[in-house]
Amino acid sequence: MGIENDLELTKLYESKYCLNVFGPAPIAFTKGKGVWLWDTQGRKYMDMIGGIAVNSLGHNNKALTKAISDQASKLIHCCNYYMIPQRAELAFKLCSHSFADKAFFCNSGAEANEAAIKIARGYFYYKGQPEKNEIITAKMSFHGRTMATIAATGQEKFRIPFAPNVPGFKYVDYNDIAALEAMVDDKTCAVMLELIQGESGVHPADITYVKQVKKLCVERGILLIIDEVQTGVGRTGRLFCYENYEIVPDIMTLAKGLAGGVPIGAMLCTDEVATGMKPGDHGSTFGGNPLACAAGNAVIDQLISSDSTLLANVNSVSAFLFDKLNALKAKSDKIKEVRGMGLLIGIEFDSSIQAAGMKTRLMQEGFLVSAIGESVIRIAPPLIISQREAAMFVNTLAKILKGNRK
Ligand SMILES: Cc1ncc(COP(=O)(O)O)c(C=O)c1O
Numbered sequence: 515m516g517i518e519n520d521l522e523l524t525k526l527y528e529s530k531y532c533l534n535v536f537g538p539a540p541i542a543f544t545k546g547k548g549v550w551l552w553d554t555q556g557r558k559y560m561d562m563i564g565g566i567a568v569n570s571l572g573h574n575n576k577a578l579t580k581a582i583s584d585q586a587s588k589l590i591h592c593c594n595y596y597m598i599p600q601r602a603e604l605a606f607k608l609c610s611h612s613f614a615d616k617a618f619f620c621n622s623g624a625e626a627n628e629a630a631i632k633i634a635r636g637y638f639y640y641k642g643q644p645e646k647n648e649i650i651t652a653k654m655s656f657h658g659r660t661m662a663t664i665a666a667t668g669q670e671k672f673r674i675p676f677a678p679n680v681p682g683f684k685y686v687d688y689n690d691i692a693a694l695e696a697m698v699d700d701k702t703c704a705v706m707l708e709l710i711q712g713e714s715g716v717h718p719a720d721i722t723y724v725k726q727v728k729k730l731c732v733e734r735g736i737l738l739i740i741d742e743v744q745t746g747v748g749r750t751g752r753l754f755c756y757e758n759y760e761i762v763p764d765i766m767t768l769a770k771g772l773a774g775g776v777p778i779g780a781m782l783c784t785d786e787v788a789t790g791m792k793p794g795d796h797g798s799t800f801g802g803n804p805l806a807c808a809a810g811n812a813v814i815d816q817l818i819s820s821d822s823t824l825l826a827n828v829n830s831v832s833a834f835l836f837d838k839l840n841a842l843k844a845k846s847d848k849i850k851e852v853r854g855m856g857l858l859i860g861i862e863f864d865s866s867i868q869a870a871g872m873k874t875r876l877m878q879e880g881f882l883v884s885a886i887g888e889s890v891i892r893i894a895p896p897l898i899i900s901q902r903e904a905a906m907f908v909n910t911l912a913k914i915l916k917g918n919r920k
Contacts, residue, residue: 549896598804622658628663630783631706652688688711695730716853716890751856776809831857
């Protein structure tokens with residue numbers, strides 16, 4: 515028997531040999547199909563978190579696994595000294611379906627944001643304005659775990675233990691245009707925002723605010739970086755979340771759902787911004803390799819093909835979930851708010867319910883979600899989830915809330 519079926523050995527090795535940064539629940543999964551996962555004990559769970567917005571096509575999606583295994587049997591990796599057809603194809607598809615003219619591929623969301631930060635500074639450097647190097651980000655944002663991206667993240671808890679932090683970042687209240695206007699000065703090179711702050715509790719930006727931010731960036735000649743690591747690739751019911759806000763960024767970052775679970779990140783930008791990096795200025799050994807890009811192409815194909823119903827499914831299941839969850843809220847004073855967009859939804863409870871406890875209760879009932887802070891659970895299921903499956907989740911949540919009634 516391999517370790518993948520041996521939970522006790524996995525627990526021992528996890529606690530003894532893996533750096534203790536995740537505090538994982540004592541379960542492990544051996545296989546998946548669609549929105550379902552099976553653990554080492556053969557127990558079935560509905561994956562309502564989808565690897566935190568990663569398993570966009572669900573588990574064991576036929577076309578995705580075929581693309582990966584076909585590519586793996588031909589060529590997994592070759593280096594960036596050479597042209598990579600799969601990378602070229604993915605860049606073409608992403609650029610033709612977005613505002614962008616150029617794409618750079620890497621391996622994670624943090625790495626995509628690193629590229630965005632670097633190119634924003636490089637853009638002004640090569641224009642002869644190296645003093646324009648400060649980036650304004652939002653309080654309560656999350657942009658990653660590398661040194662530059664923790665500096666970009668507007669939450670002290672991620673930065674303080676790892677000081678000195680990378681300089682050149684300022685933090686402004688989210689959804690407050692006056693505060694942003696007051697902060698922009700001659701040193702500002704970019705504003706960097708999530709359109710939905712996922713990691714701090716699923717807080718969407720106001721549409722008027724985002725439009726005002728765009729206008730401000732244009733007027734002041736600064737760049738708008740939109741971090742779509744969590745919201746991109748169909749998650750919010752459009753291919754990219756910025757489409758919901760009727761603006762276009764200058765730079766956008768993607769990762770999570772882009773290759774359905776194969777590590778990938780992407781930084782996309784306009785031709786104008788692309789002048790911010792010259793040959794040799796940036797790179798990544800694994801970034802854009804044939805395997806990751808073959809997976810990316812398989813995911814994007816399922817979203818953009820003319821007969822695709824995936825985005826329509828996101829929108830209809832989303833409407834169903836908001837409808838049912840809001841109905842539950844109307845009946846139960848335990849739910850304070852239901853918010854988000856598409857299939858990225860936060861459910862905030864009142865102080866009688868702890869998010870961590872609710873996550874555990876749902877797991878006992880066979881549903882996987884994430885808990886954020888004291889009071890919010892987040893769901894980000896695969897985009898292929900059916901209405902019937904979504905209903906199973908809502909019914910179970912209702913049952914738990916009913917049992918919790920004082
Ligand atoms: C908005 C946002 N940006 C960046 C990141 C970092 O991505 P990664 O963990 O792939 O480095 C995340 C991860 O949760 C995210 O939600």
